[in-house]
Amino acid sequence: MPRSPARRTEGRARGAGPASAGDLIRGGRAHRVAVATSGILGVSSTRRAAVLALVVCALALTVAVPLRNYLSQRQELAALQAQHTQLSRQVDDLTHRRDELRDPAHVQAEARERLGYVRAGEVPYVVQLPGDTGAPTGGDRRSAQPAWFQRLWSDLRGVPK
Secondary structure (H helix, E strand, C coil): CCCCHHHHHHHHHHHHCCCCHHHHHHHCHHHHHHHHHHCHHHCCHHHHHHHHHHHHHHHHHHHHHHHHHHHHHHHHHHHHHHHHHHHHHHHHHHHHHHHHHCCHHHHHHHHHHHHCCCCCCCCCCCCCCCCCCCCCCHHHHHHHCCCHHHHHHHHHHCCCC
């Protein structure tokens, strides 16, 4: 209930004494300007900005570590998925190779081609064309190169080849 001017004087007349400077400022324009510039809860705008900056920094620091962990785990997951894809491809290739080697005809073909095996009664021969720079045959290989221990010994002695 608002007080009337008569009641204000009555309150002072009862022994409250003269009006204090705070009472005079509260009712005046100066008090309204002070309240308007002081902001919410009597905190200045500079303090509010400092508190806001502190809160933003705290939130940024709180979010930074989990975000960094999340991003590093995503990179690790992508690398592991690529490795998994490569390994599954390699498993498929090896499974296919295993299935090929289970076939006796394929094993015989590999032995003939890679190792130079022949069946009993067959005569092996090698055709070398004039422009062919292929590897020398078994007998020529031994005469062209010295044995491994002879090469080692000549290297240790420092003899040029």
